[in-house]
Amino acid sequence: xVQLVQSxxxxxxxxxxxxxxxxxxxxxxxxxxxxxxxxxAGKQRELVATILTRIGRTDYADxxxxxxxxxxxxxxxxxxxxxxxxxxxxxxxxxxxxxxxDGRSWGQGTQVTVSS
Numbered sequence: 001x002v003q004l005v006q007s008x009x010x011x012x013x014x015x016x017x018x019x020x021x022x023x024x025x026x027x028x029x030x031x032x033x034x035x036x037x038x039x040x041a042g043k044q045r046e047l048v049a050t051i052l053t054r055i056g057r058t059d060y061a062d063x064x065x066x067x068x069x070x071x072x073x074x075x076x077x078x079x080x081x082x083x084x085x086x087x088x089x090x091x092x093x094x095x096x097x098x099x100x101x102d103g104r105s106w107g108q109g110t111q112v113t114v115s116s
Contacts, residue, residue, distance in 0.1 A: 002026045002098050002105040009094065009110035016114070017084045022096030022107050024077040033099040034079040035059075035070055038092035038112075045095065049081060063089070086114045 008020035020036070035050030035058075049060045049070035058070055069082045079096055091114050096107040 002028055002100060002102070004096055004098060004105055004107035006094075006096055006107040006110045009112045011113045011115065012086055013116050014087060014114055016086050017082070018086065018112060019083070020081040020094055020096070020110060020112075022079045022081075024079075024098050024105075027102070028077055028098070028100065030101055031098060032101075034072055034097065036079075036081045036094055036096055038090075038094045039109075040089075040092040048094065050097070051079065083112070086112075088114045090114050 002024055003026045004022055004024050006022045008018060012018050031053050033050050033052050036048040037045045038048050039045040047061055048064055049058060049068055051058045051070055051072050067085045071080045093109045093111050095109045098105045
């Protein structure tokens with residue numbers, strides 16, 4: 001079992017920045033991917049950014065490319081999401097994920113609200 005604990009998030013004005021963190025613990029032996037999804041009110045959960053660890057590539061949603069950066073600290077089994085130039089449409093609950101041979105695990109979710 002993999003446990004994910006998220007931190008960060010909150011309220012920020014348009015154009016501001018936030019950084020989310022997600023620390024993984026438990027049975028982490030092989031990680032295929034780590035990253036972030038988000039879900040806004042009335043919409044399906046959507047990919048934000050995911051780090052494909054086996055091929056060394058990070059995929060981003062078109063809506064965040066150039067503004068958001070996903071990164072991973074291997075020693076701490078932690079994944080980050082640096083969000084810059086935030087827009088009101090980025091308002092959502094953000095979830096981190098880890099993919100291992102046992103399947104996908106999710107963090108508890110954290111609210112990000114972009115509003116003036």
